[in-house]
Structure formats: C-alpha cells, structure tokens
Amino acid sequence: MKALQDLKNAVRSRSIHVCYVNVGSCNGCDIEILACLAPRYDIEQYGIYVHNNPREADILLITGGFSPQWEDKLKRVWDEIPEPKAAIAIGNCPISGCVFNRDGTYLDPPVRKHIPIAAEVPGCPPRPTEILEAILSLAPVVFKDYERREE
Amino acid sequence: MKKIVDVSLPIGPVHPVFKEPCRIKCEMRGEQVLSAELELGYVKKGIERIMVGRPWQEVMFLAERVCGICSVVHNYVCIEGMERISDIEVPDRAAYLRVILNEMDRIQSHLLANYSYCYTIEHETLAMYLINLRETTMDALEMITGARVTCSYIIPGGVRFDLTPEKEKTLRGMLDHIDSELTRFVNMFKGGPMIALRSKNIGNFTREEAIESHAVGPTARASNLNNDCRLFHPTYKKLGFESILLDDGDNYARIMLRFLEIFQSTELIRSCLAQMEPGIIRGGGIIGGGTSKWSGEAPRGELTYDISTDIRGRIKTIGIRTPSIMNIEACVHYMLKGVDSSADVTSTYISSDPCIACNER
Amino acid sequence: MVTYLYERDLTEMKLIILSSALHEKTVAALCKKYGLRRQILRKKMIRLFDMSLLENIPARYEVWEKTLPEAKESIESRLGVTLLTQQIPLIADDEMSFIVQQTNKKISTGYNEEQAMKEGIAMIREVIHS
Numbered sequence A: 001m002k003a004l005q006d007l008k009n010a011v012r013s014r015s016i017h018v019c020y021v022n023v024g025s026c027n028g029c030d031i032e033i034l035a036c037l038a039p040r041y042d043i044e045q046y047g048i049y050v051h052n053n054p055r056e057a058d059i060l061l062i063t064g065g066f067s068p069q070w071e072d073k074l075k076r077v078w079d080e081i082p083e084p085k086a087a088i089a090i091g092n093c094p095i096s097g098c099v100f101n102r103d104g105t106y107l108d109p110p111v112r113k114h115i116p117i118a119a120e121v122p123g124c125p126p127r128p129t130e131i132l133e134a135i136l137s138l139a140p141v142v143f144k145d146y147e148r149r150e151e
Numbered sequence B: 001m002k003k004i005v006d007v008s009l010p011i012g013p014v015h016p017v018f019k020e021p022c023r024i025k026c027e028m029r030g031e032q033v034l035s036a037e038l039e040l041g042y043v044k045k046g047i048e049r050i051m052v053g054r055p056w057q058e059v060m061f062l063a064e065r066v067c068g069i070c071s072v073v074h075n076y077v078c079i080e081g082m083e084r085i086s087d088i089e090v091p092d093r094a095a096y097l098r099v100i101l102n103e104m105d106r107i108q109s110h111l112l113a114n115y116s117y118c119y120t121i122e123h124e125t126l127a128m129y130l131i132n133l134r135e136t137t138m139d140a141l142e143m144i145t146g147a148r149v150t151c152s153y154i155i156p157g158g159v160r161f162d163l164t165p166e167k168e169k170t171l172r173g174m175l176d177h178i179d180s181e182l183t184r185f186v187n188m189f190k191g192g193p194m195i196a197l198r199s200k201n202i203g204n205f206t207r208e209e210a211i212e213s214h215a216v217g218p219t220a221r222a223s224n225l226n227n228d229c230r231l232f233h234p235t236y237k238k239l240g241f242e243s244i245l246l247d248d249g250d251n252y253a254r255i256m257l258r259f260l261e262i263f264q265s266t267e268l269i270r271s272c273l274a275q276m277e278p279g280i281i282r283g284g285g286i287i288g289g290g291t292s293k294w295s296g297e298a299p300r301g302e303l304t305y306d307i308s309t310d311i312r313g314r315i316k317t318i319g320i321r322t323p324s325i326m327n328i329e330a331c332v333h334y335m336l337k338g339v340d341s342s343a344d345v346t347s348t349y350i351s352s353d354p355c356i357a358c359n360e361r
Numbered sequence C: 001m002v003t004y005l006y007e008r009d010l011t012e013m014k015l016i017i018l019s020s021a022l023h024e025k026t027v028a029a030l031c032k033k034y035g036l037r038r039q040i041l042r043k044k045m046i047r048l049f050d051m052s053l054l055e056n057i058p059a060r061y062e063v064w065e066k067t068l069p070e071a072k073e074s075i076e077s078r079l080g081v082t083l084l085t086q087q088i089p090l091i092a093d094d095e096m097s098f099i100v101q102q103t104n105k106k107i108s109t110g111y112n113e114e115q116a117m118k119e120g121i122a123m124i125r126e127v128i129h130s
C-alpha cells in the first residue's frame, strides 16, 4: 500500500483545512487569524483553507481561555472533526489564561484539560506569521504516513 | 416572544460566517423571520470583576483586553476617565497623537467590518482587497506604537512614543495609499449591481427604533440619529469635527457609512499632523481617588467607562458599557424582524458590526 | 413552546449578566420605583428576556430617564408606562392600559390622587409578581 500512502501524503500536504473556535478570547487572536487570510500572508498558497466548518477540518485553532458554556460543545466540535486531526492553541489565553486568570474570572484555563492540544503558539496576540508557521510545521508531523503509523 | 411558527432556525455557535461564537434563534414563517433571540455566554470573562481592587497599572492592560479589535479606544477612554478623576493635564502634542491613533484604529476596524460583510455576501474579491488594505493600517499602527494589537500606547498624562519626522512622512504616504485604493473599492461596491441589490432595502432600521434601543455609532448614524461622542471631545472640537449621517437605515447605508467614515478619518489624521507642534509628549501626574463617567467614540459607537477609584488609584467599582451591547440588541430585535430569507439573516447581522467579546466582557 | 436541539438552561448565565455593576444600579432603581424585591425582579427578567436584551437594560433605562424632563406630569409618565411596555417590556400593553384606565377612573371619581397612584403601582407590582 505504499503507493496509496504516498498519494495520500502528497495530497494532504497541499490541502489543510482549518477551523477556528473562540472559547472566550478577547478577539485579538481571532483577528490575527483572520489577518492570515489577507493576500499579504496569503495562507492559501501553502494549501491552507480556512472554512470554519468542523466537519471538513483537519486542524482546529483554539483561541481564548475556556468559558464554562463550552464544556460539552467543544468536545462535540472536536469529535466531529474527522481523523487525522490536531488542535493548536493560539495565544496565551488557552495556554495559561493570560490576564484573565485572576480572582473573579469566569474562565477555566488551560484548554489542555478539555481536549488534547498538539501545539501552542504563545503571544498576546501572536503575529500572523507565527500562526502560519505553527500550522505549517505541525501539519507534516500529524498527517505524514498517518495510516502506516496506525497499523 | 413565543409565537406559532413553522420553522425555528438556530444559527451557531460555530458557524462559517461568524467570527465569534453566539447563537441566533430565529422563528420563521417559511423563510420570513418573525422574531429572533440571541444566546450569549460563550466568551464571558468577567473583566469587570477582575478589575475591582486592582491598581490602575493593571486595569489599563485589562481594559485593552475587553476587545481586541478596538483595543486602542478602550485604552483611550479608560485612561481619559482616570485623568478626569485626578485632574491630569495632557500636553497638546500627546492629545493630537491620541486622536491620530484612535482614527487609525477606526480605519482598521471599519475595514474589518466591511470585509466581513463582503465575505458574508460571498463577494470574496472585494473582501480580500479590503483586508489587504487593512494590513497597511496595521503597519501604520505598528510603526507608531510597536505592536499590532493591544499596544497600550496611551498612558495617564500622555503617550508613550513620539512620532518622528521620518515616521510622519511614512504615515502620510500610507494615508494617501489608503485613500486612493479605497476610492476604487468604494466604486466597486457602489457600482456592482449584485452587491447593491443584495444590500439595499434589507435589514431596515428606522430612527424611532434606533432611539428606543439606544443604538449608537455607524448603526445609528446610518438611520440619521446623531449621537457621536466625538462632537463633545475637546481635541476633536479643535479639529472642527462634523459627523456624517445617512438616512436609509438598510445594510447598504451602514456599509457605505463606514466607507465614508474612513475617508473622514484620514482627513482628520491629516489635519492633526498639520496642527501638531513639537513639544513634550508625557506630562506625568498621579492618579487619585474619585468617580467619573466618561464616554468616547469607539469604531462601533459610544463607549462609556463608569469608574470610581480610591486614594491610591485602585479601582473600587467599574462599569463598562460597550457599543456592541446596544447595537447587537438593536440588530437582533429590530433589523432581523421581517427579513425575507435566511441568507439575509447572517448578512444583516454582520452589517451591524457585532462584537461579542465587547458585549460580554 | 419551541424546543431546540441541545438546548441548555441559561438561568445561570443570565444571572451573571445581571450581576454587573451597571445592572445592579438599574435593577436597584427599578426596585425602588415600584417597591419590588430584587430577587423577584431578577427572576421575572430572566424568565422574559433574552440575553442581548438583558445586557442592554442599563442603556434602555437611560433612554427613558432622558425623556423624563420633557414629558409632562401625567399619570402615564408617573407610572412609567413607556418604561415598562417599551424600554424594559415587563408588562404587556393591554395589562398596562388596564392599569392606567383603572387609575384614571379612580381619580375622576374623586379619589385622592396620591392614593390612586399608590394603588396603581401596587397593581403593577402584582403583575410583575405573578
């Protein structure tokens, strides 16, 4: 099955679909993800498509420290994504809670507690180029030879 | 609000056109929306609760993180409110620099809002043009302050960095670029029959409804209701500011108004640059105790900070009223009512430039 | 009653909205005006309003406050008719007009005006309690 695997590798390296979910951020990280779409960074030249639809996504970008309303919903979104898949935490919020992790907050960071996170991009907010680089360097690790590793 | 309906359509919380999570529940007859409800709570952070008891040095940064899109204006209004409590004078040059930064932020935010609208009505070409133009604005912000988002440039008694002559020259170049590019895009928007048809006479919002729901900002100004806070701001008064009004109150008017305001903002920045004189940018001062209520005009409308501090400058109570609170309510309860198809629900919703992170704080 | 997929009980989130500083002020003002207990008013609001309207209550109250100086001294403005039917719609139109009618009738039959107002407010309180 080597030929088939090679074909899959080739296709997957040029077609990464991304979905982003905001689980309680300040919007700063979300707009930096949106900025990646701009022709200046041109995310599509690397074969990355932002659709925001979990059912056809390969990579889930998470922004924001976890707000309690998401408890069942984030799990659901995560389950809907077909294998192989990976989640990247964008910004300080999902990693540590950023400035919101103080007395009186309603958030419940880190997101790592709720779904498995494959990579983290710190920054408040990180630059679009950093987000782009994280996706590009994570994708081969997760998708290359996925079926062969499964066996 | 319950009525006899045939279809009830929930949209969200994760939906391709929403930048942020929220859930609109529409009750429809066929494809016509009878009433809509909004469900929030997905990004509730409790910033007001965190702020209580903390010194202003921390609150300043927390205030910026109420909203990442218009972080500059939160910084601006929060600091001006605290300056008013403790009678701190701001040097002239710093006041102008603040206005420049605020208008830069407005350009950026309006471009993003119009980008989302064009993206929602599936006109991707125009959307991409607009978001690329936004990168120029972000460059200008980065050049002035050193960061793209959350730049905490404004501090009590002044601003952090000066605008050197070389930077000023680059800034002028960028403004010219924005003006010339945007003229082209606005003509595309005006002239494109598909875009205009898709936007005119949809999501109607009358002046009376705007008054009743206390709508603010471009959403209200597109319905001919003038409650622009810049009219009362001392620095803007010096610049001779006049707000722009349109009276159609539909999606088209709201988007057009934002385009027109971008041109106005570049003009304001130019006149700031012309009036500015060299001088100090940091006057210093000490934050004391007291209460104040101060409003400023955010890209989305009137933003109010109701602050009371103790003698050492720690926050006792704070109430933040962001523009999106009023605008989203107006959008969901008035504009969406009577919209003819479910495809227009999302475009009408986006046309009011909702920002859930502001709304929930 | 419409039922949705994956519906959740939102009472807790709505209560969080109502506990911010600006909301506390507005709710306290309403309670004082109509002699209500805070718990009861909050409960009624949570039951009737959706979340965006709840967030907007302080601003809407302010709109009504601004109209106060212009409005002439009438039974309607003293009872806060527009406040309770339009700005913060706690009471249905017909119920409100019934209350106004009753109060007007009492005054025209030679009742003491203050007393009539008090009873009118008591009727409003009844409706909100129910």
Ligand code: SF4
Binding pocket: A025, A026, A027, A028, A029, A030, A063, A064, A090, A091, A092, A093, A098, A099, A123, A124, A125, A126, B065, B068, B150
């Ligand atoms: S990391 Fe910073 S910019 Fe990003 S969502 Fe959190 S507070 Fe906002």
